[in-house]
Every structure is written in C-alpha cells, then in structure tokens.
Amino acid sequence: MPWATSVASGYTLLRDPHHNKGLAFTEEERDGHYLRGLLPPAVLSQELQIKKFMNTLRQYQTPLQRYIAMMNLQETDERLFYKLLIDNVVELLPFVYTPTVGEACQKYGSIFGRPQGLYVSLKDKGKVLEVLRNWPHRNIQVICVTDGERILGLGDLGCQGMGIPVGKLALYTALGGVDPSVCLPITIDVGTNNEKLLNDEFYIGLRQKRATGEEYDELIEEFMAAVKQFYGEKVLIQFEDFANHNAFDLLEKYSKSHLVFNDDIQGTASVVLAGLLAALKMVGGTLAEQTYLFLGAGEAGTGIAELIALEISKQTNAPIEECRKKVWLVDSKGLIVDSRKGSLQPFKKPWAHEHEPLKTLYDAVQSIKPTVLIGTSGVGRTFTKEIIEAMSSFNERPIIFSLSNPTSHSECTAEQAYTWSQGRSIFASGSPFAPVEYEGKTFVPGQSNNAYIFPGLGLGLVISGAVRVHEDMLLAASKALADQATQDNFEKGSIFPPFTSIRKISAHIAAAVAAKAYELGLATRLPPPSDLVKYAENCMYTPVYRNYR
Numbered sequence: 001m002p003w004a005t006s007v008a009s010g011y012t013l014l015r016d017p018h019h020n021k022g023l024a025f026t027e028e029e030r031d032g033h034y035l036r037g038l039l040p041p042a043v044l045s046q047e048l049q050i051k052k053f054m055n056t057l058r059q060y061q062t063p064l065q066r067y068i069a070m071m072n073l074q075e076t077d078e079r080l081f082y083k084l085l086i087d088n089v090v091e092l093l094p095f096v097y098t099p100t101v102g103e104a105c106q107k108y109g110s111i112f113g114r115p116q117g118l119y120v121s122l123k124d125k126g127k128v129l130e131v132l133r134n135w136p137h138r139n140i141q142v143i144c145v146t147d148g149e150r151i152l153g154l155g156d157l158g159c160q161g162m163g164i165p166v167g168k169l170a171l172y173t174a175l176g177g178v179d180p181s182v183c184l185p186i187t188i189d190v191g192t193n194n195e196k197l198l199n200d201e202f203y204i205g206l207r208q209k210r211a212t213g214e215e216y217d218e219l220i221e222e223f224m225a226a227v228k229q230f231y232g233e234k235v236l237i238q239f240e241d242f243a244n245h246n247a248f249d250l251l252e253k254y255s256k257s258h259l260v261f262n263d264d265i266q267g268t269a270s271v272v273l274a275g276l277l278a279a280l281k282m283v284g285g286t287l288a289e290q291t292y293l294f295l296g297a298g299e300a301g302t303g304i305a306e307l308i309a310l311e312i313s314k315q316t317n318a319p320i321e322e323c324r325k326k327v328w329l330v331d332s333k334g335l336i337v338d339s340r341k342g343s344l345q346p347f348k349k350p351w352a353h354e355h356e357p358l359k360t361l362y363d364a365v366q367s368i369k370p371t372v373l374i375g376t377s378g379v380g381r382t383f384t385k386e387i388i389e390a391m392s393s394f395n396e397r398p399i400i401f402s403l404s405n406p407t408s409h410s411e412c413t414a415e416q417a418y419t420w421s422q423g424r425s426i427f428a429s430g431s432p433f434a435p436v437e438y439e440g441k442t443f444v445p446g447q448s449n450n451a452y453i454f455p456g457l458g459l460g461l462v463i464s465g466a467v468r469v470h471e472d473m474l475l476a477a478s479k480a481l482a483d484q485a486t487q488d489n490f491e492k493g494s495i496f497p498p499f500t501s502i503r504k505i506s507a508h509i510a511a512a513v514a515a516k517a518y519e520l521g522l523a524t525r526l527p528p529p530s531d532l533v534k535y536a537e538n539c540m541y542t543p544v545y546r547n548y549r
C-alpha cells in the first residue's frame with residue numbers, strides 16, 4: 001500500500017495518532033515495526049478497546065472529564081476515536097459537541113494539553129501563508145474557522161473558541177465521513193472583549209481588546225486569500241461562531257469568490273427548514289399556509305426566516321418579498337416593525353413589516369397568532385406557560401422550536417412544551433432533551449441539531465468538487481433530511497430521524513447537494529457519478545484499523 005512507506009516505526013509510530021492502533025498491533029506488526037517491548041503483551045482488538053474506553057468514560061463524574069478524555073484519544077489514536085464516536089454517536093455527541101464543548105471552551109486555557117488546530121493571530125499579519133505551511137497536511141478540503149466572538153450562546157471566548165472548529169470537524173468526519181486528514185480547524189485571534197479571560201492567567205490568546213474595522217478586515221482578507229492560494233478554489237471554508245455583525249458581511253463578501261458556508265446562518269436554516277417540512281407531514285398544510293414568529297433576530301433567526309421565505313417562494317412562485325411577510329421576528333426591543341426600520345441592523349430590515357409596535361413576545365403571539373413559534377434568542381425560559389398556552393389555544397398542533405443553546409438557554413424545556421400544550425405541540429430543541437411522559441404517552445423530542453446537515457452538505461460539496469455554495473443546495477439538503485424522517489419517528493413525536501442512522505442520512509444529503517452542484521454547473525468533478533448515494537457512501541472515511549505489512 002502506498003502509504004505504508006511513510007508510516008513511522010517503533011516509539012514514533014505509537015505516538016502518531018494517524019497510525020497508532022494502541023494494543024491492536026498484531027504480533028507480526030510488532031515484529032515488523034519495532035514495537036516489541038514498547039507494548040504490553042496483550043493484543044486487544046479495536047472493538048475491545050472501544051469497550052474498555054466506553055467503560056472508562058462512563059465512570060467519569062462530569063461531562064468535561066469525558067470531553068478531555070475524548071480529545072486525548074483523538075490526539076493519540078485517531079481511528080479509535082472516530083470508531084468510538086460513530087458506534088456510540090448518540091451517547092457521545094453531547095460531549096464532543098454542544099453542550100459540553102461550550103464549557104470546554106470557557107475553560108480551554110485550564111484544560112489545554114496538546115494543541116489542536118491552527119492559530120492565526122494578529123501577530124501573524126503578513127505571514128498567514130507561512131502559518132498554513134506549518135500544518136502537516138497539504139490536501140485540505142474543509143476548513144472550519146472561528147474568531148471566537150460568539151461561541152454557542154456563551155458570547156466572546158476569544159482564542160478559546162478553538163474547541164468549536166475542532167468539534168465541528170470531528171463531526172464532519174464521524175457523521176459525514178470526510179477524511180480527517182483533509183480537515184483543518186482554525187481560530188483567528190484578534191483579541192477578546194471578555195474581561196474574565198483577559199484577567200485569567202491561563203488564557204491562551206492575545207491579551208488585548210478585539211481588533212475591529214480595518215485591522216480586523218485586513219487579517220481576514222489575508223487569511224481568505226492565503227487559503228485560496230494555498231489550497232485552491234475547492235476548499236470549503238465554514239465560518240463558525242462569528243458575531244452577527246461580522247458573520248453576515250463575511251458570508252456576503254466571500255460567497256462570491258470562495259466556497260464558503262456559515263453554519264450558524266445557513267446550516268441552522270437548513271436543518272430547521274427540514275424540521276418544518278417534516279412537521280407539516282404530521283400536521284398537514286403547506287409552508288405557505290403557516291405564520292411564523294421568531295424570538296431572536298440574529299444569525300439563526302434571520303437565516304432560518306430567509307430560507308423559509310425562499311422555499312415558499314420556490315413552492316408558490318410568489319416574489320420573495322411577499323413570502324417574507326409570513327414571517328415575523330421579535331428581538332430584544334420587541335416586534336420588528338416598519339416604524340423601527342431607521343434603527344435596525346441591515347439583516348433585520350427585510351423583516352420590518354407593517355404593524356403597530358409591540359414590546360413583548362406574548363403581545364406578538366396574541367396579535368400575530370402564529371402557527372409556528374421559533375426561539376433563537378439565546379435567552380432561556382422565555383417561552384412561558386402563558387405563551388405556550390396561547391399558542392395552543394389557536395392551534396390544534398402548535399409547532400414550537402426552542403433552539404437556543406446550551407440547555408439552560410433553551411426558550412422552554414421539552415416537558416414544558418408538552419405539558420403546557422396538553423401533549424399537542426410538535427416540539428424540537430437545539431440542545432437535547434430526554435423523552436417526556438405525558439398522560440401515558442412518551443414523546444421523543446427532536447433535536448434540531450445542525451449536525452444533521454453540515455457533515456452531509458460538506459461531503460456533497462467535496463465529492464462533487466463544488467466551487468460555490470448555492471442556496472438551492474441548502475434547500476436540497478433540507479428536503480433530503482426531511483425525507484429521512486419516517487412514520488415511526490412521527491408516531492413518537494419526533495420530526496427528525498434518529499441520530500443512529502446519521503451516516504446514511506449524511507450520504508443522502510451529500511447526494512442531494514452534489515446533484516444540485518452538477519445541475520447548477522458548480523461541480524468540477526466530472527463526469528457525475530451515476531448513483532450519487534452509493535458514490536457518497538463509497539467516499540466516506542471508515543475508521544477501522546489498517547493492517548500494516
């Protein structure tokens with residue numbers, strides 16, 4: 001095998017996470033690769049090592065301990081890490097990603113061990129290309145980058161946001177089958193406005209206030225140019241957890257010249273639209289027949305709103321401006337209405353419809369009488385009993401999505417949504433909730449987790465060699481996900497298919513996205529494969545241990 005020639009031996013091999021197999025090296029491999037004596041005599045299969053690791057993980061008292069153990073495993077035995085994650089995805093996802101990754105980022109300086117990912121800071125201005133050259137792999141196809149300014153719902157965590165791109169790319173691999181050697185997590189450090197971190201002796205980032213304006217733009221520009229120059233046109237750059245005052249501008253600016261995707265805006269929108277399409281299979285009716293009200297008009301809220309309007313426009317042939325009128329948003333100052341237009345941020349302006357000003361969500365619910373209520377405010381417990389009761393008074397099956405993360409920021413709990421609507425609401429949340437018993441029925445709340453969409457979307461872009469992300473690809477991904485939800489899921493109250501089949505789901509999403517890329521002339525990997533689902537499955541990375549000669 002071609003790679004075998006570059007595999008290290010002996011002590012170095014055991015410390016190379018890409019090739020290490022722990023105790024699974026066979027007797028022949030121990031002889032052939034100078035490992036005799038460096039390992040205890042027992043030979044344990046990958047399965048047995050997974051069993052052992054799961055036993056250990058389950059004994060840890062706190063989620064953060066599990067996170068640290070998982071990250072250590074990723075840095076010592078990559079294939080064991082991914083196989084463990086894939087085989088136990090439902091149990092382990094909350095530790096590798098939200099909610100635990102949020103706590104990990106808050107404490108990143110204190111738990112910092114072996115560095116992961118690539119750091120580009122203001123100190124590297126003029127030298128970003130050199131920084132990229134220091135990364136050990138050249139064939140990068142997916143970059144996830146953050147500037148740490150809005151980590152989950154936790155705010156500015158500066159350089160410690162690195163946990164997010166690391167976690168996201170682990171999911172690209174585990175859930176979407178993108179080879180880990182083509183993934184690169186990056187944190188751009190322009191300082192932080194988080195006083196607590198600036199005063200923390202263990203903080204790992206630049207100890208200064210955030211650079212803004214020209215200084216910020218120049219570093220980002222240099223970074224974007226360097227990435228394209230070094231990795232080419234087809235490298236996917238996923239913007240992650242940028243504050244909304246930069247996120248929209250960056251997406252707008254670079255979507256014309258780069259293959260860029262913002263998961264907070266577009267990925268969220270795609271997964272929520274999938275949830276709505278599936279919910280309507282339970283409730284009946286079309287997207288255009290619903291009235292939507294959002295609490296929170298930031299990246300997630302306006303991103304979802306726009307994709308809903310776009311899909312309604314596609315389905316009805318009505319102009320998008322008309323379709324936007326079915327969607328209302330409430331921000332921290334109340335309902336977004338035309339009289340506020342002068343003071344609204346640009347991304348909120350399309351949603352300023354004609355209406356009298358209203359201060360509270362409750363008043364907006366009473367006045368607009370939405371069929372769908374979506375929480376993207378980052379503020380917990382804002383869907384109160386009276387709001388859910390109001391939703392349930394004029395809807396037989398109110399659709400209620402409480403998307404804010406982490407769990408403590410969720411607008412309501414699953415139990416509240418089911419109890420206060422007397423078991424009638426169709427509920428989904430951003431963070432996971434356990435099943436709820438209500439009057440003898442068990443409801444399994446769906447988790448509107450971006451991880452349903454972005455790994456498959458990324459795989460689809462990679463396997464088709466796409467050069468740009470088009471909004472139709474997001475719609476295709478939504479439909480592919482909605483199609484994976486079965487009657488059996490609906491009967492349990494869940495609008496999303498179980499995560500246990502995520503690799504199959506990702507393959508279908510990848511195929512739908514790739515098909516769109518070919519249809520739109522944005523794919524460069526030609527000719528198109530005849531069976532895209534099968535092709536996507538075949539392209540997926542599988543982390544079984546390799547045999548060394």
Ligand code: NAD
Nearest residue numbers: 153244268296297298299300331332377378403404405430
């Ligand atoms: P953001 O900062 O861009 O937007 C937050 C919005 O909420 C702003 O418009 C703000 O004005 C508004 N807001 C703040 N306090 C409010 C209040 N008391 N009442 C009404 N509105 C208020 O953040 P974002 O990226 O849009 O993320 C928002 C939340 O959504 C976060 O908690 C995030 O974790 C969650 N989220 C969930 C998913 C998912 O479930 N798949 C995906 C992305 C984001």
